[in-house]
Amino acid sequence: MEKRLLTGIHLWQGNEACAEGALAAGLTLFAGYPITPATEISERLSARLPAVGGTFVQGADELDSLTIVIGAVWGGARAMTATSGNGICLMQENIGYACITETPMVVVDCQRAGPATGAATKTMQGDFYTVRYGSNADYAIIALAPSSPQEMFDLTIEAFNLSEQYRVPTFVMADEAIAHMRERVVVPEHVEAFPRRKPTVPPDQFVPWRADPETMVPEMAHFGEGYRMPVPGLTHGEDGRPSASYQVHSAMVRRLVDKVESRADQIARYEALFLDDAEIVVIAYGSVARSAERAVRDLRDEGVKVGFLRLITLWPFPDALVRHAVGKARKVVVAEMSVGKLVREVERALAGAAVVKLFPKLGISLHTPREILSFVREVA
Amino acid sequence: MEAVQVKHPALKYYQPGSGGDPTLWCSGCGIGQVWHFTVRAMEELELDPDKVVWVGGSGCTGRMCTYWNHDLMHTLHGRPLGFATGIKLANPELTVICHMGDGETSAIGGNHLIQSARRNVDVVAICNNNFNYGMTGGQFSPTTPLGGITKTSPSGHREGSFDLCELVKAAGATYVARWTTTHPRQSINAIKKAIQNKGFSFVEIVSQCPTHYGRNNRLGDGPAMMKLQKEMSVRVGQAADMSREELQDKLVIGEFANTQRPEYGEILRSFWPEGEEGDNA
Numbered sequence: 001m002e003k004r005l006l007t008g009i010h011l012w013q014g015n016e017a018c019a020e021g022a023l024a025a026g027l028t029l030f031a032g033y034p035i036t037p038a039t040e041i042s043e044r045l046s047a048r049l050p051a052v053g054g055t056f057v058q059g060a061d062e063l064d065s066l067t068i069v070i071g072a073v074w075g076g077a078r079a080m081t082a083t084s085g086n087g088i089c090l091m092q093e094n095i096g097y098a099c100i101t102e103t104p105m106v107v108v109d110c111q112r113a114g115p116a117t118g119a120a121t122k123t124m125q126g127d128f129y130t131v132r133y134g135s136n137a138d139y140a141i142i143a144l145a146p147s148s149p150q151e152m153f154d155l156t157i158e159a160f161n162l163s164e165q166y167r168v169p170t171f172v173m174a175d176e177a178i179a180h181m182r183e184r185v186v187v188p189e190h191v192e193a194f195p196r197r198k199p200t201v202p203p204d205q206f207v208p209w210r211a212d213p214e215t216m217v218p219e220m221a222h223f224g225e226g227y228r229m230p231v232p233g234l235t236h237g238e239d240g241r242p243s244a245s246y247q248v249h250s251a252m253v254r255r256l257v258d259k260v261e262s263r264a265d266q267i268a269r270y271e272a273l274f275l276d277d278a279e280i281v282v283i284a285y286g287s288v289a290r291s292a293e294r295a296v297r298d299l300r301d302e303g304v305k306v307g308f309l310r311l312i313t314l315w316p317f318p319d320a321l322v323r324h325a326v327g328k329a330r331k332v333v334v335a336e337m338s339v340g341k342l343v344r345e346v347e348r349a350l351a352g353a354a355v356v357k358l359f360p361k362l363g364i365s366l367h368t369p370r371e372i373l374s375f376v377r378e379v380a
Numbered sequence: 381m382e383a384v385q386v387k388h389p390a391l392k393y394y395q396p397g398s399g400g401d402p403t404l405w406c407s408g409c410g411i412g413q414v415w416h417f418t419v420r421a422m423e424e425l426e427l428d429p430d431k432v433v434w435v436g437g438s439g440c441t442g443r444m445c446t447y448w449n450h451d452l453m454h455t456l457h458g459r460p461l462g463f464a465t466g467i468k469l470a471n472p473e474l475t476v477i478c479h480m481g482d483g484e485t486s487a488i489g490g491n492h493l494i495q496s497a498r499r500n501v502d503v504v505a506i507c508n509n510n511f512n513y514g515m516t517g518g519q520f521s522p523t524t525p526l527g528g529i530t531k532t533s534p535s536g537h538r539e540g541s542f543d544l545c546e547l548v549k550a551a552g553a554t555y556v557a558r559w560t561t562t563h564p565r566q567s568i569n570a571i572k573k574a575i576q577n578k579g580f581s582f583v584e585i586v587s588q589c590p591t592h593y594g595r596n597n598r599l600g601d602g603p604a605m606m607k608l609q610k611e612m613s614v615r616v617g618q619a620a621d622m623s624r625e626e627l628q629d630k631l632v633i634g635e636f637a638n639t640q641r642p643e644y645g646e647i648l649r650s651f652w653p654e655g656e657e658g659d660n661a
Contacts, residue, residue, distance in 0.1 A: 001653040029470060050651035055469050057648075059462075060495040067459045067492070071435075071466025074453060075474065079466070097456050223451040223467055224474045226430045230395075231453040232446070233438075241397045242446060242454075 002051040005191060012185040014152040014178045015040035015082075018108055021156030022080050023048060024191040025106075029077040031057035031068040033087060036120045037176040038110040041082040062087040066094035066107075073103050074231055076222040078160065082108035084176075086117060088130055095169055096135030099256060101231050102167040102218065104196065106159045107131075109171055110179040111286075113363035123176035124363025125286055128341035131171045132315050138253050140260035142267060143171040143315040145285040149183040155269075155312070161194035162267065167217045168260055173314060175337070177287035177366055196220060203227045210238040216259035261316045268318035271310040272325055274300055278307025280331040280380050281354075283322070283346055285311045287366055288335050294369035295376060304380055311342075319349040326354050333376050335359045335367050390419045393429065395449035403447060405440060408594075408602025410561040410587030414508050415444050417564060417585070418477065421571035432475045433467055435460040437489070439515045440589075441481035441508040458488030461496045464503040465644075472645050475504070475575055482509040483521035486542050490522070493582075497551035499644040500579040506571065507544060507582065510589035518592025525629075529596045544584050545636040554579035556636040560586040560609040563633065570635070579643050586631055 004023045012020065019041045022030070030049055032042045042058065049056045055077070059065030062083055069079040083091060088109045098105060111127045113119035131143050142162050144155045156172050163170035199206050199219045203226050211218045221227030230240030237248045260267070273296060275281065284292040289310040296308040309325045311318065322345075326332055332354045334343040343358040350356060359375045361367050396402065405411045422432060429450045436445035438457035445452040451474075455463045460478040468476045485493055485507045496503060512530050513519045519532040523544065528537040549556045555577035557570040567585055574581030588594060588605035599605050609631065616634030619627060 029466070031466070050648070051653065053652045055645075055648050057465075057469065060491055063459065064462050064492060064495060067455070067462025068466035068469070071453065071463035071468075072470040073466075074463075075467040075470025077466075077470040079470075093456055094459075222471070223433045223453075224431055224471050228430075228450045229452075230446070231451075233454050233456060234446075239397070241395070242399045 001053060002048070004052050005187060007187050007189045010185045010187065011182055012149050013040060013180060013182050014146070014149040014174060015110070015180070016044050017149040017153040017185045018082070018156045018172065018174070019044040019048060020187065021153040022106065022160070023052065024153070024187070025157040025160035026078045026193045027054060027080055027160075029055040029057070029069065029072040029079040030081065031059045031065040031072070031079070032081045032083065033059045033062050033065050035084050035087045037112055037179045038082040038084045038087070038108060040179070041108060062090035063094065066091045069105050070094060070098050070101070070103050073105050074223055080106040080108065082110065084110045085112045085114050085120060088127055089134070092134040095141070096137070096139060097233050098169040099135070099139035099141065100233060102220070102256070103169065104163040104167050105169055106156065106163055107169055107171050108156070109173050111173065111175040119364050121176070122364040123287060123337065123366065125175055125288065125337040126341070126363065127173065128314065128338060131173060138257055140257045141169050141171060141315055142166065142260060142313070143173045144269065144312055145173045145314050146178055147286055147289045147310065148178065149181055149185050152178060153185050153187065157191055158269070164194040164196055166260055166263070167197065167220065173286070175286045199227060207238050208240045209236060211255055211259070216255050264316035264318055265320055267313050267316055268321045269312035270318065270321060271312065273308040275307040275309070275325055275327065277305055278327070278329045279305040280333065280376060281307045281309055281326050281329045282333045282335065282372065282376060283309045283311065283342070284335045285314060285342065288337055291367045291369045292335050292372050295372035298369065298373055299376060304377070306376060306380065317345045317349065322346055322349040323353065326350060330354055331379055332356045333359055333379055335372055335375075337361050337363045337367070389423075390416050393419045393449055395447050398446040399443065404443060406591040408588065408590040409440070410510060410585070410589070410602070411441055411444060411508055413561045413564065414479065414506065414567075414585050414587060415447065417567045417571055418479070418506065420568045421575060424568065425572055425575060427475060427575070431473060432477065435464045435467070435476060435478045437480060437484050439481045439484055439513065441479050442484060444479040458484050459492060460484070461489065461492040461503065461505060465496060465499070465501045468501060468503055469645050469648065472502070477504045477506065477575070479506050479508060481514070482507060482511060482523040482544075483513045486522040486544055486547070493548060494551040497548045497553040497580050497582070500552055500554055500641055501644040502578055503580060504571070504574045505580070505582045507584045508587045509544065509584050510587045510593055512589060512593045514589050514592055518589070518596055528593070530593070531596070545582065548582045549637045552580070553582045553637060554639050554641060555581035558584040558586065558631070558633050558636065560613060560631060560633065561588060562606045562610040562613070573638070579641065
C-alpha cells in the first residue's frame with residue numbers, strides 16, 4: 001500500500017498540498033465535481049486515495065458530491081469535497097443539512113472571480129459571507145484561510161480536526177492564487193488527528209442528540225453500530241424525533257450556533273507582526289495577505305509605525321482578537337479582493353475604536369505590495 | 381369470553397413520537413402499506429435491523445424513515461439517493477433503503493436517480509408513486525398522467541409523464557419492478573429481490589392519495605382507488621402484445637429488469653491495493 005503521509009520536502013501546488021493534507025488527516029472518502037480552480041484536488045485524490053484503500057467519487061454535480069460526503073461520514077468515513085464559485089452556491093442546501101446533523105466534514109472552497117461563472121480561472125475573495133451565511137436560517141460553521149501551499153496542507157489537517165472537535169462543517173477558504181501557487185511544502189513525520197466523538201455509553205443508555213454540557217457537542221454513533229441512530233434534517237430534540245415546538249427549536253438552533261461562536265477565541269488562528277507600537281494596522285487574509293505583509297515590512301523599513309494582522313480563522317469571526325490586535329492604533333486598513341466583506345466584520349468588531357479604511361480590488365488581479373504600500377502611506 | 385390482543389407484526393419496528401398519532405399520513409393513504417411491505421420483506425429475509433438504514437427526504441413518503449426505529453437518515457428533498465450512496469460506500473455491509481415520493485424521485489431528484497442507476501450502486505430505491513405532491517397539497521409531478529387534475533393543473537395536466545421503470549432500466553438499474561398497493565404479496569417479493577440484488581434496485585409502488593389526487597380527480601376513497609389500480613393493471617408480458625392506444629390509462633406491472641453487472645462500490649474497491657483491507661475505519 002502507498003503511504004498516506006509523504007514525509008519530506010516537496011514542491012507542491014496548493015491544491016496538491018491540500019489533497020495531501022486531507023490524506024494526512026485520515027481522509028477515507030472524497031467526492032467532488034470538476035470545477036476550476038479546485039479540480040487538481042480531485043485529480044490527485046483520484047489516484048492517491050484508492051492507492052491507500054480509500055474511496056474517490058466523481059459526483060454528478062455538487063449536490064451529488066456533498067450528499068455522498070455527508071452520507072459517508074454517517075457510514076463511518078472521514079470525508080471531504082472541494083469546489084469553487086458556482087459549486088459553493090450549489091452546495092449550500094447540503095451545508096445547512098450538515099450543520100443541523102452536526103456532520104464533521106471538510107469543504108475546500110478555492111474562491112474564484114464571480115458572480116456566476118465570472119472569470120473562472122482567476123482569483124477573488126468574494127465568498128467570505130457565502131460560506132458563512134449561504135444556507136437558509138441560523139447556523140454556524142468554521143472557515144480557515146490559507147496563504148501558502150504549506151498552509152493548504154496544514155490547514156486542511158486543522159480543518160478536519162476542528163470539524164471533528166466541534167462536529168461542524170469546516171471550510172478551507174483558499175483562493176485561486178493559493179490553489180495554483182507552487183511552493184515548498186514540508187510534510188512532518190507524524191500528524192495528530194482529532195478522533196471522532198464516538199458514544200461512551202452502550203446503546204440502551206445512548207441519547208443521540210444530547211450534548212455534553214461543557215463542549216455543547218453530542219456524541220456520534222455511526223450507522224450499523226446498533227445505536228439506532230436517527231439523523232434528522234428536521235428540528236429535533238435530544239431524542240432526534242421531529243418537533244415544531246418553540247422550546248425545542250430554539251434550544252437546538254442556539255446550541256448549533258453557540259457551540260462554535262462562543263468558542264471563537266479558541267478557534268482563532270492568526271499571524272501578527274509589529275503590533276506593539278503600531279499606529280496603523282493592516283488586516284488581510286489569503287493571497288492578499290502575502291502582498292500586505294511585504295508592504296508592511298517595507299513600510300517598517302521606512303520607519304512607518306505599521307502593524308499587520310493576518311486572519312487565518314475567518315469564521316467564527318475573531319472579534320476579540322481583532323480588537324486586541326488593533327489595540328491603541330488609530331487606523332486600520334483592510335485589503336481584500338471584494339467590494340468589502342471582511343471590512344464589515346472588522347468595523348463591527350472594532351465598533352468605532354479605530355478608523356477603518358478599505359482597499360478593495362475586485363479579483364482577477366492581486367493587490368501588489370506596492371499598491372498596498374501606497375494606500376497605507378496615504379491613509380497614515 | 382377472553383379478549384385476544386393481537387399486535388400488528390410491524391409494530392416492533394415502529395418508532396412512536398415521530399409526528400402524528402400514529403403517523404401523519406391521511407386515512408386511506410397508501411404509504412403505510414409501503415412501510416409495511418418494506419418491514420415484511422426485511423423480516424422474511426431475516427435481516428438484522430441494526431444493519432439496515434432507512435433514508436428519506438421530504439414529503440409524505442420522505443417521512444417514512446422517521447417511523448423506522450433503527451438507523452435512519454431523514455435528508456433533503458430529492459437527495460436520499462446521494463446520501464444512501466455515501467452510506468453504502470463507507471460501510472458496504474449495510475442494507476440501505478430509500479423511500480421517495482414520485483416528485484422527489486423524478487423531478488428534484490431525477491439526476492440522483494439516473495446516476496444511481498448508471499453507477500449500479502447497491503441501494504434499494506422504493507418509489508411511492510401517487511401521481512402528485514401530497515404534503516404540499518396536491519400539485520402535479522413528473523408522473524401525473526395527461527389530463528390529471530391537480531392544484532397546479534386545475535384544467536387538466538398538459539405535460540407528458542415519466543415511465544419511471546423504463547427510465548431507470550434505460551439508465552442501467554439491475555432490478556426494476558412496478559406493483560401497486562393492491563398487490564401486497566408481489567410488492568413484498570419485489571422488495572425482497574431488490575434487497576438481495578447486488579446493484580441498484582428500483583421498486584415503484586403505485587399508491588393511492590385519496591386526499592389530493594383522488595379527490596381532485598373524483599376517484600373515490602382509498603379502497604375505491606385501490607380497486608381502480610387493480611382494474612388498470614396489466615402484466616408486463618401481456619403489455620408486450622398491446623398497442624400504445626390499448627395501453628393508455630393502463631398500469632404496466634411486473635418486473636422490468638433483473639440482471640447482473642458490476643456494482644459501483646465493488647468497482648471502486650477493486651482499485652484498492654491487493655490483500656489490503658483499506659482503512660475506512
